[in-house]
Amino acid sequence: MSAPATADPPMIRMVGVHKHFGSLHVLRDINLDVARGEVVVVLGPSGSGKSTLCRSINRLEPIDEGRIEIDGTPLPEEGRALARLRADVGMVFQQFNLFAHKTIAENVELAPVRVRRISRPDAHAAAMQLLTRVGISDQADKYPAQLSGGQQQRAAIARALAMRPKVMLFDEPTSALDPEMVQEVLDVMTALAREGMTMLVVTHEMGFARRAAHRVVFMSDGEIVEDSAPDQFFTAPRSERAKDFLGKILTH
Amino acid sequence: MIQLLLDNRDLFITGFLHTILLFVLAGLGALVLGTLLAAMRVSPVPALRLLGTGYVTIFRNTPLTLVFFFFAFAYPRLELVDVSFFTRAVLALAMYTAAFVCEVVRSGINTVDVGQFEASRALGFTFSQTLTTIVVPQAIRSVVPPMTSVLNSLLKNTTIAAGFSVLEAGQITPALSERGAPLLIGMFWIAVGFGILVVPLTATQRALEKRWSVAR
Ligand SMILES: Nc1ncnc2c1ncn2[C@@H]1O[C@H](COP(=O)(O)OP(=O)(O)O)[C@@H](O)[C@H]1O
Ligand SMILES: [Mg+2]
Numbered sequence: 256m257s258a259p260a261t262a263d264p265p266m267i268r269m270v271g272v273h274k275h276f277g278s279l280h281v282l283r284d285i286n287l288d289v290a291r292g293e294v295v296v297v298l299g300p301s302g303s304g305k306s307t308l309c310r311s312i313n314r315l316e317p318i319d320e321g322r323i324e325i326d327g328t329p330l331p332e333e334g335r336a337l338a339r340l341r342a343d344v345g346m347v348f349q350q351f352n353l354f355a356h357k358t359i360a361e362n363v364e365l366a367p368v369r370v371r372r373i374s375r376p377d378a379h380a381a382a383m384q385l386l387t388r389v390g391i392s393d394q395a396d397k398y399p400a401q402l403s404g405g406q407q408q409r410a411a412i413a414r415a416l417a418m419r420p421k422v423m424l425f426d427e428p429t430s431a432l433d434p435e436m437v438q439e440v441l442d443v444m445t446a447l448a449r450e451g452m453t454m455l456v457v458t459h460e461m462g463f464a465r466r467a468a469h470r471v472v473f474m475s476d477g478e479i480v481e482d483s484a485p486d487q488f489f490t491a492p493r494s495e496r497a498k499d500f501l502g503k504i505l506t507h
Numbered sequence: 508m509i510q511l512l513l514d515n516r517d518l519f520i521t522g523f524l525h526t527i528l529l530f531v532l533a534g535l536g537a538l539v540l541g542t543l544l545a546a547m548r549v550s551p552v553p554a555l556r557l558l559g560t561g562y563v564t565i566f567r568n569t570p571l572t573l574v575f576f577f578f579a580f581a582y583p584r585l586e587l588v589d590v591s592f593f594t595r596a597v598l599a600l601a602m603y604t605a606a607f608v609c610e611v612v613r614s615g616i617n618t619v620d621v622g623q624f625e626a627s628r629a630l631g632f633t634f635s636q637t638l639t640t641i642v643v644p645q646a647i648r649s650v651v652p653p654m655t656s657v658l659n660s661l662l663k664n665t666t667i668a669a670g671f672s673v674l675e676a677g678q679i680t681p682a683l684s685e686r687g688a689p690l691l692i693g694m695f696w697i698a699v700g701f702g703i704l705v706v707p708l709t710a711t712q713r714a715l716e717k718r719w720s721v722a723r
Contacts, residue, residue, distance in 0.1 A: 313629055315625055315628065315629060333551050333552075335633060338628075338631045338632065338633045339631060340631075341628060341629055341630065341631045342630065342631025343631075344629070345629075346626075346629040348622060348625065348626065350622050351622075352620075352622035352623060352625060352626035353626070354623060354626070354627075354641055355620075355623065355645060356644050356645050365630075365640070366630040366631060366632065369632065369636060369640065370630065370631040370632060370636075411626075414626075414630070415629075415630075418630060418631065
């Protein structure tokens with residue numbers, strides 16, 4: 256797949272971003288643009304800073320230095336403006352994080368009603384459509400704990416999509432799933448990518464990266480070491496660290 | 508025994524009415540203030556967190572009698588608004604109990620998985636929306652039993668107001684002895700009175716626990 260060419264500001268722009276946890280330097284001079292409609296997969300060994308990068312984009316982790324812009328707007332400080340911006344950035348977590356005291360349909364409706372001020376009937380209709388799209392409309396009235404991991408993650412994707420986000424962030428969305436449930440979630444994500452959603456996906460799923468990504472970003476020790484097309488990255492990685500990483504992943 | 512109760516019913520009625528009033532007013536005040544303090548302690552604003560923590564540290568480590576002393580003797584010297592002993596007793600009890608309410612609410616909030624906060628913030632909920640729609644409903648179930656015991660202590664602590672000229676149940680005994688009535692029997696009836704007051708508290712706890720356990 257080739258990246259769609261556009262003259263718009265990039266959907267995500269990170270310039271000279273640094274982040275420390277105490278003395279640990281977890282993001283080192285990160286420079287990354289994600290264009291509108293682009294799908295970027297972030298790869299890298301555990302502890303390399305992938306989650307921190309992903310979470311800094313909607314400021315769940317504040318950064319120490321540098322600049323982050325969403326669709327041309329710099330990330331605001333904590334407060335209402337930040338809440339508004341987060342509403343436009345969908346996020347899917349490894350642990351799903353569905354609201355445990357709400358049904359699946361309520362999970363999907365809640366933010367459109369409370370944050371977007373959409374009427375409850377409209378929000379419910381939209382929620383049911385989204386649940387149908389991810390294949391779990393029959394689970395709408397159950398509580399999260401009654402669903403399988405794969406179903407929960409699809410519900411979490413529907414919940415994020417209900418806000419009509421400009422961009423979707425995924426932090427290892429299939430890592431907490433039993434192997435037989437990985438594909439159902441990847442299928443939803445692949446469909447989303449084909450529809451032109453801008454996506455930044457932290458994942459170890461090489462198949463997804465090859466099929467759906469326009470670019471692969473490889474991180475190691477808080478740095479972006481490679482940023483290339485999937486084919487090139489998988490067949491001819493440039494750096495030793497990437498070769499080493501691929502060697503370990505592919506033999507598994 | 509009943510005779511003593513009947514002969515001194517004026518004392519018992521005023522005493523317990525004041526106890527109930529002290530309890531209800533101080534309890535409401537403590538619940539509101541304590542919840543606000545808990546919100547401060549988990550807020551993203553460092554200054555608010557510090558303020559909340561400071562308050563709790565001071566009031567949790569000060570004996571209640573000292574708080575009462577402050578309101579009884581030091582407060583008038585500050586020459587602020589002149590308020591009755593009763594109001595000052597309510598303030599002392601509410602401010603003291605709020606520190607404990609805060610800690611109960613905060614530990615309840617801490618039982619809620621951090622992922623619930625993150626998902627809520629990521630969807631664009633403000634801090635207060637996150638607390639009220641996502642966190643508190645999930646925290647309430649674990650909050651009800653310890654909160655009941657905080658309110659129970661408050662009920663007993665109202666007797667300290669007796670030392671500060673508020674006629675409440677704790678002052679019935681000295682008043683009885685002035686009238687030359689047998690103290691032991693007087694105390695017995697006071698104990699019975701407190702026993703009765705605890706009943707609605709426990710009943711409320713049961714009802715709340717039942718309601719929130721069904722609502723998962
Ligand atoms: N809240 C935190 N406090 C302290 N250290 C953290 C925190 N979150 C992550 N780290 C550390 O930062 C580094 C990068 O973590 P992370 O971004 O989660 O990596 P990855 O997602 O690539 O596994 C790791 O060494 C991790 O232990
Ligand atoms: Mg991670």
